[in-house]
Each structure stands twice: as structure tokens, then as C-alpha cells.
Amino acid sequence: MVDIQFLGLLNATLQAATLLFIASLGELITEKSGILNLGVEGMISVGAVAGFMTAVNTNNIFLAIVVGVLSSAIFASIHAIVTVTLKQDQTVSGLILTILGLAVSSLLGKNYVGRKLETKLESLFSIENPSNVLEVFLNQNIIFYLAIIFTITISYILKNTMFGTRFQAVGEDSKAADSMGLNVTKTQFIATCIGGAFAGLSGVYLTLSYVPYWTDNMTAGRGWIALALVIFGGWKPYRTAIGALLFGFLEALVPRLQTYGFELNPYIVKITPYIITILVLVLLTIYKGGKTGAPKNIGIPFFRENR
């Protein structure tokens, strides 16, 4: 018999980790192509509100997921147009994408604050009270399993296929990739939109399952933690997943410490995930001594000189 508290903690860990991980997987794909997109927070927010609005109005969860994912992908295409097509500064564009995304989602979601969701995203196999570890894993919703499938396939594609190698070549040395005959602009553009789509999926997970309601700024910095996770994972899907589980565990553990007999100030508890993120980032950078495994071309716009 496994402790019921432990199962609750495990369940919360998996949910928090899924939310962070999907967004960071999308950012990983974008960054692998050499484009830095700091707009994750904004993209998650747009996906979250779009999915929530669709779910409230149509009661169709599947449609809500599709709309959330697509709207974030379209939103990310702003970044793609500005940085890939028009070769402007990626840091500036990404930051403003976050600000714009938060403002747009607040504007759209104004009339949806406090609205209740009739049908939330249910778990795939409905198990009433999970009594062992396996049942907790089976009690997750579809996005959790999608995350596992994505991790395996993306890792396989990047490592073992010609397509994956070519894709990474674009991010490592876009000039060389270009002279090999690869379409750098197209690859980067699509990769940025895919990153947006993943952030949208993460946003949908947030409003349809994790906390099934909408308020302003409900992403609460998760987009930035997702960005830190990509660095943490050294731009590798499996390590990013481990990082997400670690952060998910911390996010799940800290509010529960009280039940384990620790007296904590609730206001201080709220800021611990951010402190831990900084701490982990610092320790990791020291440990790796600057060799982070970042794609070499990240942040540098590709421009083919005159032929």
C-alpha cells in the first residue's frame, strides 16, 4: 500500500511538469533552428485564453485544443516574420511578443474572468481514486501522453534521421547549411511556428486541465521557467524532461510541505520556485563551465550576401 499523500504529490508533479515541459520542448525546437524566442510566456497566455474561450463557447474540448494550438502558432509567426524574414533583433522581438501576448490575452479574456468550464479535459482512463503509482500515471490526460510521445519522437528525429541532422545544421551554422542547399529561412520560420504551437498546447493544458479557469497573468512566469529549462536540459529533449520533472516536483512539493509538518509563510512559499530556478541555473552554468550546448548560431539573423 502506497502512501496516499505520496500519490497526490506524484500526480501534482506530473501535471506541473507536463505544463512546463511542453512549452520548453517547443522552445527547444525553435532554438535548435537558431532562433531565440523569448515570447514563450506570451504564447502560452494566448493559447490558454484562446483554448478557454473556445471551450466555454462550444463545450468541444478537442476543438478548444486545436484552436489554442493554432492561435499560438499564428501568434508566434509575428516573431518569425520580424526575426526570420525581416532579420531584426530576436531578443527585442521576443520580449515584446511576451508583452503583446499578455496584453492581447487579457483583452480577449476580459469577459471570461470567473467563467466556469462545463467540460474540462478529462483523463484518458477515468480512475476514481488512484491507489498505486501505475494508476496515477494512467490517470493523466491526453496531453501528458502526447508529451511522452513527442519527447521520444523528437529526440529520435534529431539524433538519428537525416532530416534532424539537417535541421540542427541550420541552427549550428546557417551559412554552411545554406550552401548545402537547405532552405534556412523556411526551416527557421516553420520551427518558430512549431515552437508557438507547443506553447499553445501548454497553454491549453493550463486552462483546460491544470487550473480550469481564466485570470489575467495566470501563466505566472512559467514561460520563463520553460526557457530556463531549455538551458538546464542542454538543448536535449530527455534532459529537458528530467529538468521539467524536477521543477514540477518542487512546484508540487512546496505547497505541501505544511502537511508534512513544516511551518512556512505562504507568501514566501510562492516565490521559492523562482529562487530555485535562479539557483539551479547558476549551479548548472558553473558546473558546465560555460559549455552549455547551445546551438552556435542562436540569435544571429541569417542573411545570404549577394551572389
Added chain:
Amino acid sequence: MQISMILVWLWQVLVNKYTLSKRQVVNELSTFYSFLAGFLIALIIGSVILLIQDKSPSDTFSLMFKLSIGSVNSLSSSLNKATPLILAGLGIAIINTVKLWNIGAEGQIFMGAIGVNLIYINFQFSNSTSFIFILLVSSFLGGAFCILIPAVTKVLFGVNEIITTLLTNYIVIGLTIYLVNGPWKDPESLNFPAAAYVGKEVYLPNIFGKLSYGFLICMLLTAFAHYLKNNSVFGYEMRIAGGSEMTAIYAGINAKQKAFFAMLIGGGFAGLAGGVELLSQTHRVSTGISQGFGYTAIIVAAITGMRPIGIFLVGSLFGALSIGGSVIQTIGVSTYIADIIQASTLFGALIIQFFFNYQLKRVDDG
């Protein structure tokens, strides 16, 4: 179908007949023109959003105009609102001289206000002018303290400063919420958690009407930041340090030291924004010290290409926009319109800037 065929044909013509090339000489005023064009694009986007919401754009914008710069009083409030924006924007620009980003201005603003209150409740000075001065200095130190960890870890270990400065925002705002609900909670403010008001003797006085002396401080610091960035030895060294590592070594410039001090000074500027805001506007620590000034300041700094004088002008305009945005709530228009206009201005400017930096050239296919 036919439209898509035309588009495909157009694309082929462009790709085959034209090629992109970098302009050798970029127009000196390109940033300014891009800003104007971007602002126009943003106004169009804002109008479209208003039309979707069944509101008249011309009525809304003229109301925003009237209530933000239409009278001396409203102009003063706009400039007061612009003050923290400009100060935080200057801080971002100073740090960007060494090619680093400060996304933590929002947290530094709060830390500046916390610094003021910390000194205020622990010390008393009889001379109110010197007390105000000491409080402003402590807000500067508060902002600098806030960026200390990102600065140290960046300089010593190369930790990504974008993420660390951003995360400090959440930490400092969390700390503020803790303070105003716990140790500093004013029992007299029942529903709204806030610290006690500071005494009238440390209020920043008004120059005339509603316009606070904070704006004068802001003007002086704009001039100082301009001098620091463009004319001082330190500014020159910062630019070298932010440029090439090898050049800095050959020139005997300690790049890490410059980066460290640039970050502390920049953080201090943003902290000062919080101090001025507290002493001239809110008069107490609460979560209302900043309404996203630190984030808007990023737009202001980036749109001007990190030029202090430009930050002063665009910051003033955006301050007016924020005031306009908050008053149009009364006619049922969301305040987020102002945020969207500000962010769209930058996107519009980035798009226009492209045409200043690159040109389409016809391919000579003989």
C-alpha cells in the same frame, strides 16, 4: 484559387528578379522614422480592435488625447506617469551599452520603493530636503541591490542575465506582497494590503500644478545618462567592453568590471524610478507602485535604439498613452488597448527598420 496563383506568381517574380542586399549607408534618422511609422501602424491596429468592439476610434482617441495632454493638469499627470518609465528605460539603456539586457526593471522599481520605506521607518532626519535626498539614494541602492545577483553571476560565471533578471521580478514582487501583508501592513488600510503612508515632510513637492519635482530629476538624469553613454570615459569603456572581447583586452579594459558596474548603475536607475514614484505619487509601498512600468520601459528603450534623449521623448509619449488608456475605461474600453498600441508600435518600427537596413535589388539576368 486565382488569388493564390497570383500570389505564387508574384513571389516567383520577387525571388527570381530581386535579391536582398544590405544598405551600405543607413539613414541617420531611420530609428526616428521607423518609430513614427510604427506608431501609425499601432494606431491603425488599435482602431481595428476598437471597431471590433463597436467603439468609435476617432472618439476614443480624441478622448484619450484630451484627457492625457489636453490641459495643463492632465499633461502634468502624463509627465508624472512618464517619469518612472523614463528612469527605468534609462537604466535598461545604460546596461545595454555593454550589450546586456535588463528585464528586471519591474522588480528593481519595487525594490527601490522597499529601500525607501526601509530607511524611512528606521531613521529620522530633521531636515526634510536632506531626508528626501537620502531616501532617493536608498532607492537607487535598492535597485542596484536587486540586480546584484544577476550581475555577479553574469560576470563571474556567465549565467544568462535575461532569465535571472526576469525571475528576480517575481521574487521581489512576491517579497512586496509579503511585506505589505505581514511586517509592514498598515492596520488602517483594511481591504487593500499596503504599508503605512510616509509622512508629508518627505513628499516630493510639485514644481507647479500637479507636476512633481520627480520629472525634473528625470530630466537631469536623462542628460546625465546621455553624457555617461556617449561622452564619458566610462561610457567609451563600456562600449568597448560590450563590443569585442579581444579589443577590450588589447585596450586594457576590464570588460567584466565595466559590465558589473553598468548593471548596478542601470539597476539603480530603475530603483530610483520606484523611489520617485513612491515619494511623489503613491506615498506608500503597495503592489500598485508599478503598473508594468518595467516592462513598458523595455519597449521604450528598444524602440529608441537605447538613446537616452529618445527614451525621454518616447517615454513621455507612452506616459500620456498610459494615462489615456486608464481614463478610457470609463467609456467601457479596455485599458489593455494602451499596452497593445505600445507593443505594436515596436513591432511596426522593427518591420519598417528592415527597409532602412536592406534594399531589394534587381538581378541583372543579362
